[in-house]
Amino acid sequence: MPKFFSTVTVKLSEDELKSAYQEYLSHPMCDVMNPMSFNAFKKVPNLNVYVDMKCLNCHHELRTHFGDYALDMEDFTTPFPLDWCPNCGLQHLIPKDIYNKLTLNVLK
Numbered sequence: 001m002p003k004f005f006s007t008v009t010v011k012l013s014e015d016e017l018k019s020a021y022q023e024y025l026s027h028p029m030c031d032v033m034n035p036m037s038f039n040a041f042k043k044v045p046n047l048n049v050y051v052d053m054k055c056l057n058c059h060h061e062l063r064t065h066f067g068d069y070a071l072d073m074e075d076f077t078t079p080f081p082l083d084w085c086p087n088c089g090l091q092h093l094i095p096k097d098i099y100n101k102l103t104l105n106v107l108k
């Protein structure tokens with residue numbers, strides 16, 4: 001569990017799991033010669049964990065999968081994810097909890 005912001009865990013139906021699995025199969029990071037089985041895929045940690053993100057620049061909000069961010073945070077030992085905003089194109093997308101803390105401090 002990340003320390004500085006909260007994540008949302010949702011229960012996925014079998015259909016949602018199947019479409020997530022299709023997404024995984026078409027993902028460029030997927031090893032196409034040796035993809036994991038659907039059963040193995042269902043046991044992937046963070047599969048059903050989402051995080052609410054918000055853009056510091058344009059205030060665009062979205063809910064996205066936490067799994068990829070979790071791997072990045074481990075690789076680069078960052079305290080929270082920083083991503084490109086699909087709305088304004090700047091790398092200003094951060095977890096909404098962090099956004100709230102930052103903007104609160106700015107207004108003080």
Ligand SMILES: [Zn+2]
Nearest residue numbers: 055058085088
């Ligand atoms: Zn933005």
